[in-house]
Amino acid sequence: MQKTLMVLSFGLLMASCTKKAVVSSSQALNGSTYQYSVDLTKVVDDKLEVTLINPKIESEEIIFRLPKTVPGTYSTDDYGRYLSDFKAFDSKGNLLTTNKLDVNSYTIKDAKKLHKISYKIDDTWDSPEIKGTKIFEPTGSDIVANKEYSINTHCFFGYFDGMKQVPYQVTFTKPSGFYGSTSMVAKSSTATTDIFEMNNYMDLVDAPILYTQPDTTVLKIGGADILVSVYSPNKKASSKEIAANINTLLEAQKEYLGGKLPIKKYAFLIVLSDNPNLTSFGALEHSYSSFYYLPEGTSESLSQTVKDVASHEFFHIVTPLNIHSEEIGNFDYNAPKMSKHLWMYEGLTEYAAGHMQAKYNLITLPKYLDMLRQKVSTMKSMKDNLPFTEMSANVLDKYKNQYMNVYNKGALIGLCLDIKLRQLSDGKYGTQSLMQDLSKTYGKTVSFKDDELFDKITSLTYPEIRQFFATYVEGKEPLPLAEILQSVGIDYISEATVKQASLGGVAIGFNQQTGRLKITSIDKVNEFGKQMGYKANDELISINGQAMEMMKIQTIMTDFNANTKEGEMVTVEVARKNAEGKEEIIKLSAPAILVEVKQRNVLKLAESPSAEQLKLRNQWLKP
Secondary structure, three states: OOOOOOOEEOOOOOOOOOOOOOOOHHHHHOOOOEEEEEEOOOOEOOEEEEEEEOOOOOOOEEEEEOOOOOOOOOOOOOHHHHEEEEEEEEOOOOEOOEEEEEOOEEEEEOHHHEEEEEEEEEOOOOOOOOOOOOOOHHHOEEEEOOOEEEEOHHHHOOEEOOOOOOOEEEEEEOOOOOEEEEOOOOOEEOOOEEEEEEOOHHHHHOOOEEEEOOOEEEEEEOOEEEEEEEEOOOOOOOHHHHHHHHHHHHHHHHHHOOOOOOOOEEEEEEEEEOOOOOOOEEEEEOOOEEEEEEEOOOHHHHHHHHHHHHHHHHHHHOOOOOOOEHHHHOOOOOOOOOOOOHHHHHHHHHHHHHHHHHHOOOOOHHHHHHHHHHHHHHHHHOOOOOOHHHHHHOOOOOOHHHHHHHHOHHHHHHHHHHHHHHHHOOOOOOHHHHHHHHHHHOEOOEOEOHHHHHHHHHHHOOHHHHHHHHHHOOOOOOOOHHHHHHOOOEEEEEEEEEEEEOOOOOEEEEEOOOOEEEEEEOOOOOHHHHHHOOOOOOEEEEEOOEEOOHHHHHHHHHHHHHHOOOOOEEEEEEEEEOOOOOEEEEEEEEEOOEEEEEEEEEEEEOOOOOHHHHHHHHHHHOO
8 A cells, every 4th residue: 555645545444344243151151252352551662462262272273363464455564573472371371382384373283272372462653673564554553551542453353264253352451531432332341441242353353443531522424323533642633623524524425325324333533643754644444434544733724634535434334345245255364365346445435535525515616627637647647558457456466556546547437437327327327326226236244256246237237338347447448538528518638738826936845854845946946936035945834824734735735726816916934944043934925927837637617518418417416
């Protein structure tokens, strides 16, 4: 998974249900349950001890594993790297012989005698001593004693080969006053202890937990309880404020999904970081929750980013929760086989996230077209002649550098499919209807066969759709964007000259220590830049009064370039060091100058659209 500054990474995780499992006391007594325990009050060297009273083992030897990868990360992360001091005991407390099979796996001899195992787990956010690729924070873990415990359950808990379907019971001992935010419903909860029970390993892995002093808000939307839990180390943002920001978004998503949500509970778990060297951020979604790792800022500054990320993550309650292949429904954590349908899991989800905002007037049509333009530009910069199904099936290794295209070309496949369906149905049927029909056909406990999905979609829709998939998703042909967009009165121009406001022709970099954009060179400064009086090493504080916070930079710059008028006064605040080396805030201003620039993949409304084009556009974009 790509993790770079200003690039949000998303991933789907599991298609399993996180409902409270039914695990009777007799099952536990008969040894048919994993019984895990973690004491959060006993942190030593950033590590927690995990103990397991194991289910009954019938073989002489058994293999215990932590995952090599989990679906949605689309990377090999080897969570076993963070496990140490692995021990196995019989019922009398005697050590059993164990061998480390590989980085994630341990064999245990005399396994029929096995009663308990124990090991220590280090956190992934703050363990530079552990070798290997750094794990993306939303799919990792953090242990900050008596402050915050970010627990992606696959980081802490494992399984025995052939026993992923056995029920789990997990007991957490927690610090006084702490609350465990999660999509799970606790079997029991006291001031010091929480006990969770899950049907199987897939369900447990599908439910991260955030333990902090509680800052939570619950929204009631579409028949579901929506929990918003926030950890802001410096109290810059609150759950109440963030919940208010996403309430309108969730109401629109409810309408987009037919007026009712197909869940009872959902949890937004949001950790804000005050790390000045933060270089990646984003979220990982699960069936009934999503985990966020974002730079700390005010609720206002986080508003649009949280909306953009949440709109994608929340739509995963459709896929993979209710629509998923066997590769996802029965995922192999240590020898994974990937589905070839990332165009649907991530691409169609990303398309719905933007389409919904445009359809319910959460963003303007020009803004939506700019979002699509950026996706087209990114798609064109990647391997556009690579069959999308082939990339998807080999995304862990051969084509891992093409993964980010699922949010670009994948979303544009969704766009083309939606408009094509509406053309064929006289506007009455699109991808919204398609996903509802697929949800009825399959479901959270029923997987489809990877090779049968295209034919199933065709049987629900039109013969022409099978050819669309064969040509543009299984095949190498570029998407027919110009033709598809023309049908709704939008012109696609591969390259055009446009006028836009210039910031001054200066070269821009980023200072990780201060978290600001920095002017690295004024060698090619233009007339506007000269009038402003920029100097090399100036750091941008604000433009026209808008603070250049990390989460808002892209939005501010896009708005500035597109909407600033010729001669309009522009004010920029910069941080500049004086002769003594002390930082001063300097206010610079000059009248705006528009410059001609060549822009690729321009999308604009047709000047004289036909009645037929307008009708289809309205059917596509109107509620």
